[in-house]
Amino acid sequence: MTKLTFVELKLLTREPGAIFALLIPLFILVVFGSSIEPGDTVLVPMALAIAVGLVGLYMLPTTLATYRERGILRRLSATPVRPVRMLVVQLILQLVLAVAACGLLLGVAGGVLRAHLPSRWPLVALVFLLGAGSLFAIGLLIAALAPNGRSANGIGVLLYFPMAFLAGLMQPTHQMPDILVRVGEYTPLGAFRQSLQDIWAGSPADPLPLLVMAGYALVVSMIAARFFRWE
Amino acid sequence: MAVIEVNGLRKSYGELTVLDGVSFSVEEGEIFGILGPNGTGKTTTVECVEGLRQPDEGSISVLGLDPAKDGRRLRERIGVQLQHTQLPENIKVWEALDLYASFYAQPRDWRELMAEWGLDEKRDARFGKLSGGQKQRLFIALALVGNPRVAFLDELTTGLDPQARRTTWELIKRVRASGMTVVLVSHFMDEVEELCDRVAVFDRGRVVALDTPAGLIDGIDAEHRMSFTLMDGEPAGLADLPGVTGVSRTGDRVVVSGRADFATAVTAHLARHHVLVSDLRIDKRTLDDAFIALTGRSFGTKE
Numbered sequence: 001m002t003k004l005t006f007v008e009l010k011l012l013t014r015e016p017g018a019i020f021a022l023l024i025p026l027f028i029l030v031v032f033g034s035s036i037e038p039g040d041t042v043l044v045p046m047a048l049a050i051a052v053g054l055v056g057l058y059m060l061p062t063t064l065a066t067y068r069e070r071g072i073l074r075r076l077s078a079t080p081v082r083p084v085r086m087l088v089v090q091l092i093l094q095l096v097l098a099v100a101a102c103g104l105l106l107g108v109a110g111g112v113l114r115a116h117l118p119s120r121w122p123l124v125a126l127v128f129l130l131g132a133g134s135l136f137a138i139g140l141l142i143a144a145l146a147p148n149g150r151s152a153n154g155i156g157v158l159l160y161f162p163m164a165f166l167a168g169l170m171q172p173t174h175q176m177p178d179i180l181v182r183v184g185e186y187t188p189l190g191a192f193r194q195s196l197q198d199i200w201a202g203s204p205a206d207p208l209p210l211l212v213m214a215g216y217a218l219v220v221s222m223i224a225a226r227f228f229r230w231e
Numbered sequence: 232m233a234v235i236e237v238n239g240l241r242k243s244y245g246e247l248t249v250l251d252g253v254s255f256s257v258e259e260g261e262i263f264g265i266l267g268p269n270g271t272g273k274t275t276t277v278e279c280v281e282g283l284r285q286p287d288e289g290s291i292s293v294l295g296l297d298p299a300k301d302g303r304r305l306r307e308r309i310g311v312q313l314q315h316t317q318l319p320e321n322i323k324v325w326e327a328l329d330l331y332a333s334f335y336a337q338p339r340d341w342r343e344l345m346a347e348w349g350l351d352e353k354r355d356a357r358f359g360k361l362s363g364g365q366k367q368r369l370f371i372a373l374a375l376v377g378n379p380r381v382a383f384l385d386e387l388t389t390g391l392d393p394q395a396r397r398t399t400w401e402l403i404k405r406v407r408a409s410g411m412t413v414v415l416v417s418h419f420m421d422e423v424e425e426l427c428d429r430v431a432v433f434d435r436g437r438v439v440a441l442d443t444p445a446g447l448i449d450g451i452d453a454e455h456r457m458s459f460t461l462m463d464g465e466p467a468g469l470a471d472l473p474g475v476t477g478v479s480r481t482g483d484r485v486v487v488s489g490r491a492d493f494a495t496a497v498t499a500h501l502a503r504h505h506v507l508v509s510d511l512r513i514d515k516r517t518l519d520d521a522f523i524a525l526t527g528r529s530f531g532t533k534e
């Protein structure tokens with residue numbers, strides 16, 4: 001298991017997609033962050049949501065569907081190691097990637113841009129876990145349903161843009177029609193951004209987006225488990 | 232001692248019967264061939280034996296274990312090369328070997344295997360950059376890295392050029408020399424003829440014959456031909472020789488057709504009567520002929 005994790009980690013660092021997942025949100029943060037007032041509570045949560053969304057909706061499903069398509073999971077089932085280990089290792093590593101991306105964003109935001117950072121870190125961690133849980137669940141569902149790696153990638157793109165739009169990652173929510181903002185609150189990415197923004201603004205945690213994320217994490221991952229195929 | 236015993240395997244997917252009562256046994260230390268065109272149940276059979284699929288009916292014992300119940304213990308002792316599987320593009324040769332070795336309780340030294348299979352130079356090459364032959368050698372090395380008692384190799388040389396096929400065959404012969412039992416699934420007649428001690432011929436989900444390659448070829452009773460050009464003398468009485476079914480002559484060129492070992496009788500006859508011939512040709516019977524005789528249809532080696 002240790003060796004599998006280590007080798008998969010090396011493979012992840014050789015994956016150009018992983019670099020993109022780190023750099024795209026950082027690029028957005030730096031471009032918009034250079035001309036923003038110090039008390040801003042919108043930009044950093046947006047960048048964090050973009051980062052976790054990229055990992056959950058692109059990286060995870062593409063990797064898993066590609067592994068299935070190439071028969072890697074099937075080849076594993078012919079060894080004493082059960083292929084479910086690969087699934088666990090991938091989930092852990094993609095979570096590590098998401099943490100790394102967020103850590104990088106927070107470091108640059110706090111250290112370089114002097115942006116506002118919250119002090120309630122346990123709450124940040126909880127929201128991060130719920131957000132990652134709900135987005136990874138959707139990634140797993142894509143991996144379960146996509147026939148191959150390329151289509152998993154395509155479905156990820158198709159889902160990502162409308163979800164990012166509804167979540168207020170394309171433009172601030174106060175510039176959006178009310179009805180879209182309402183709908184967005186019930187998407188995992190929207191609930192994630194909203195919860196983070198609440199923390200950044202110092203307001204008490206609203207239970208609704210937390211419940212939305214927990215609900216997606218549970219229900220969608222159960223559906224994904226139901227439809228997942230090893231070959 | 233039988234290492235693998237398969238009895239009365241049946242499997243169907245809906246209306247489609249894939250296995251229709253497959254039985255055979257594999258002896259320790261032999262290279263056992265499973266031969267047949269695509270879609271005749273070869274791979275399904277082997278995957279049942281490996282414990283990757285469940286038959287609807289029938290019993291399987293591999294090294295005394297039931298693949299359905301003792302799957303994990305069994306997979307410690309067998310090595311598998313599957314058709315249509317790849318590795319991640321970016322994994323390096325040594326990393327793949329090292330990783331797969333870590334899956335087994337008592338693996339072989341992967342460095343040794345890497346050298347044996349001629350992959351030393353490619354140690355740090357990524358999987359995606361390997362040639363077809365190198366990939367195939369890596370797959371076989373991965374099948375052997377757990378130090379298995381039985382290795383299953385499915386479509387070993389599909390997609391390889393003739394040179395790479397020859398090299399692979401030589402390496403497989405070395406594997407047998409080490410005492411390992413090898414089950415070789417193939418739809419190539421020449422490969423089976425070259426490598427296998429015994430062959431089960433599959434057709435439409437059944438084993439239609441099981442013998443040594445030579446036995447299968449000798450077992451068929453098809454007519455074949457020999458021809459030669461007369462240099463000196465007259466070939467009289469050829470038509471009366473045992474096995475000969477027809478003689479025809481065009482100028483100096485004589486064509487004799489017959490069954491079984493008629494060619495030996497004909498050459499002996501010519502020698503006895505001091506008939507000098509040149510350009511003697513005997514159509515060699517091959518497993519292809521055996522297959523046509525067994526199944527009533529041609530093999531069609533195209534993928």
